[in-house]
Amino acid sequence: MSDGPTLIGSVQRALHLLDAVGASARPVTAKQLARTVGVPLPTAYHLLRTLVHEGYLRKLEDGYVLGERLRPAGPEHASQRLLTRVRPILRALRDELHGAAYLALYTDGEIELVDIVDGPDTPTADLWVGAHEAGHATAFGKCILATLPTGQRADYLARHHLADLTPHTITDVRTLEHTLATGGEVFDDRQEYLLGTACLGGVVHGPGVLGAVAVSLPARRYRATRAAARAMQRAAHRVTRAAAADAVTR
Template identity: 90%
Template sequence: MSNGPTLIGSVQRALHLLDAVGSSSRPVTAKHLARAVGVPLPTTYHLLRTLVHEGYLRKLEDGYVLGARLRPAAPEHASQRLLTHVRPILRALRDELHGAAYLALYNDGEIELVDIVDSPRTPPADLWVGAHEAGHATAFGKCILATLTPDERADYLARHRLADLTPNTITDARTLEHTLSSGGEVFDDRQEYLLGTACLGGVVHGPGMLGAVAVSLPARRYRATRAAARVIQRAAHRVSRAAAADAVTR
């Protein structure tokens, strides 16, 4: 006779799904969750529908994120909370400028790329160097660096060398400082991170948060226009408002 506890399999599977969604910084599809948890896809869909109905998960266009019932306070889940509100903004930005859209945040002294919204027609850039090592060469990195205090920027640059990624990369500290001081809240990357790719980014501000949104596209299609800058700024302001609303509801 077994002395072990009586376990309910469906509850276990639902909890495993919550763990899988919570451990991801990006929305997770049902197919990915079924594989990760080892549950048949039809059963996964049934469990997900229940979890969404009860508010433990939220279904976005491209996957599942934690729902309002959980409201995780842990720092590692902050970006996922924000994604619930920001993903539609990034999709609209992708569609309006016809390029992959990005969200980067400044966390613990590092620049982190936390989300990418792309499509078959708007593939992302080949991220061959991590965002934390290429802040000087990316549009979203420049947005963040320009908004830091002088002491914070000096600390960042002391810890990250200005790597020569392409012939267009800014590798001189004085030139970079001049660029950052003259860009306002919109910056671009004209094949500085990757040859053949250009990027345009805008600064995002929020309570206790600093980041940037950006769009990348083939350099042959890139034109630095006021219209594109206004689109980026509008998206950045929308993300900033979403971050402020998220802070109020925590």
Template identity: 65%
Template structure:
């Protein structure tokens, strides 16, 4: 006699409510949701309060609609769907240049690393300071900052101090702005984030996307690194994003 999988009923019920709200073009009342899911009204209210608290639903005067967390899931899912196309590009870049490869994106108001491809001979950088707090000291951070408009860059820098991470870190906003305006395609940092480590980055250009592809390597190899390999990888990643926009 086969035994079916163990399922958690409360999770199933919550998901059914979420599906019902998502399938409606208008806000849905708790009573309508309870009838459709064949649930007691009290149980429905408990589940709805939880979904609202977690951001998956919003309560309006005339019923419930999908919350911001659902939009975040959609964004993450679209990125996950792209990773099978992007990761081979980063892997090829790692092998061609001999350094760890990174994809970073500007999402909401934050700079995030969304994928890293490294290896035994090409270790990734020890991110001992968070990416958000160190954009001014990394090549991919500077690359993304350069793609923001003046107001966006001003707002970002106003909310994030230019921390002094190494003797080479830029901590003067005017100097940083000058550096950002000088570079058009390939950005670098040489021991600005971590002594002994350098990084090169170039923008990802696609509708609705602000990002960068980067490589890290020992600082003594920075001068010999070929930026064209990085640019080719960025162009391929940009095309992958553009095809899904």
């Protein structure tokens, strides 16, 4: 007769699913979770459905995130908390401007790409250089750099070489500073990060958050229209409000 505790397997599996979702900064699909936890996919679906019903998880279009009953605390989970509010805004932006949508945040002195919403007709750009190394060459990076206080922007530029990614990339600090000073709340990248790809971004700036939303699309389709700029500003303002609401409810 065993002296060990009596363990309930289904409870263990549910807890392991919660751990796996909480460890990811982006939504996790049922198939990924089943593989990670090591359970059959039908079992994963049953457990996930229950966890969603009870509010421990939330199901988004492309995966699961922690639900309201497990709202994660601490700065290391800030992006996932914000993600549950922002994902519908990114989907709407993708559909309105017909390009993959992105959310980037300025965290601990670095520009971090924290979420992407794409689709079969709106594929993600080839992210061949990390966001933290390409702030000068991306629309979302310019949005963030333009919003930083002068001293913080100078510190960032002193720590990051303006790499020559394409023939269109701005590699001179004075030219970049002039661009940042004249862009307002919307910036674009016309094949500066990747040949054949253009990007439009809007500033997200509110209590406790500095970042940007952006959309990428083939350069041949890009048109810097007022309508597109207004759509980007609307999305950026919605994300700013979502971030403010998240800060209030923590």
